[in-house]
Amino acid sequence: MRGLLNLGQALSAHARLSPNKIGASDPDREMSFALWNERAERLANALLGLGLRKGDRIAVLAYNCIEWVEIYAATAKAGLVAVPINFRLIADEALFVIEDAECVALIVQDELLGLVEEMSASLSIKQDRRMVFGKARAPAGYREYESFLAAGAARAPETRVDLAAPWVFMYTSGTTGRPKGVIRSHSGGAMIALVTEIELKLVRDNSALLVMPMCHANSLYFFGAFAHIGAATHIYSRKSFDPEHAIRALSAKGASFTSLVPTHYNMMLGLPAASRERLKLDCVEKLMVSSAPARPDTKRAVMEMFKNSGLYELYGSSEAGWVTMLHPDEQFNHLGTVGRECVGSAPIRMLDEAGHEVSDGVHGELFSCNPYTFEGYWKLPDKTAEAFRGDYCTVGDMALRDGDGFIRLIDRKKNLIISGGENIYPSEVENVLGVHPEVRDVAVIGVADDKWGERVHAVVVLHEGAQLSESELLAWSRERLAGYKRPRSVSFFADADMPRTATGKIQHRLLRERLDKSGRGGSNG
Helix, strand or coil: CCCCCCHHHHHHHHHHHCCCCEEEECCCCEEEHHHHHHHHHHHHHHHHHCCCCCCCEEEEECCCCCHHHHHHHHHHHHCCEEEEECCCCCHHHHHHHHHHCCCCEEEEEHHHHHHHHHHHHHCCCCHHHEEEECCCCCCCCCEEHHHHHHCCCCCCCCCCCCCCCEEEEEEEECCCCCEEEEEEEHHHHHHHHHHHHHHHCCCCCCEEEECCCCCCHHHHHHHHHHHHHCCEEEECCCCCCCHHHHHHHHHHHCCCEEEECHHHHHHHHCCCHHHHHHCCCCCCCEEEECCCCCCHHHHHHHHHHCCCCEEEEEEEECCCEEEEEECHHHCCCCCCCCCEECCCCCCCEEECCCCCECCCCCCEEEEECCCCCCCCECCCHHHHHHHEECCEECCCCEEEECCCCCEEEEECCCCCEEECCEEECHHHHHHHHCCCCCEEEEEEEEEEECCCEEEEEEEEEECCCCCCCHHHHHHHHHCCCCHHHCCCEEEECCHHHCCECCCCCECHHHHHHHHHHHCCCCCCC
């Protein structure tokens, strides 16, 4: 064998080196590396026994739970491709991802069966390739996951898996309003794991509490790093974030690391002082702020609360992986930046519209180059070509480099809204609201929100003579958009008041500025 180990091979190695060490857990159960490896082998062989072939895609729909780690490992061992589905999607949105990826099998948690049943009539996956796990008995038309897994052989599959082959499709919304399948390879997964271990100085005795959804790139990448090094991964499985419970989980598991969004940290900081003083936090050595920028006062308060921990901040994407890292000793000397290039990366390039590199201090489109960049967008060669200039990749973020080489983001993926760590593309919401018969035009922007960082706000132009209230439009959107994507407030503009370019495109940035000045885009708890 040459090259790096993929996740499945790394798991086999740790099952041999540290068979009895806890490799993964959630609040309901835990697995040693040996048991985790055995279950992953059984699941891999059981899936191949259904007639699945190398490269086939498997949709996975579940809340955070330990099953995620054995599914990711099993697909790596079998040469299959995991397609994690965001559990916050509504049926039509989830169906699009499953069908676009051409999934041939489905693993679903029993608590989300209702979502699958809503789209069942349109689902192309055969019934004998639908597996369900959880506490309830499997309904008719589904295989019971534990029985299915147990029937698989406890040995490494004979499939030869190429490191360059796809391992995971991470679906991320695009400016067209339709999600795009980001192809992540085994090689990319192994390389980002190694880089994470170097950047965070991880060792086998470390352990992680993963709070972010396991269907997100954030948890996938951090889980991979801890698994590759032989360190334990603990999965926080509450459906909604409970700050005191999360801190108790950190303490109970002795977790040395967790990655959270600013919203989570703010909720922790909002606990009564007496409650915070009772909590034991000495085990936590490394904290990550990710998915959204954190204010300086938030950072200082977090460091005061977690006195034994260093605070890191990163910038990255599903496509590029980690791009930059800001380390604990850099936090307050380089406020407002997201750090510098991660180890192993080529120098970031800032390009103008003509593709020329700009000087330090000048805004440009950020292009990164590292050994774990994605392989392309599934079935979208034109979009893939747009994302690359040679070996360099962009996701459309504008940034600048300061005189010390630190990167400062100017606009997050142009008009991207980040609410509670979830990425929301305005065009996707606009496409839904624009279908309403009374709506002539619509623009969706993010406005400041004390709890979530940003919330979705719609600016609507009605057809002449049409009547539509804010409450009516919000109610109409409830059945058509996932909860985190739905607008929380609406403004109604005359068409002449909507800021546009010379070609008629709505200028979201000017719209945000106008609402901020008018007070209509203010904070909302």
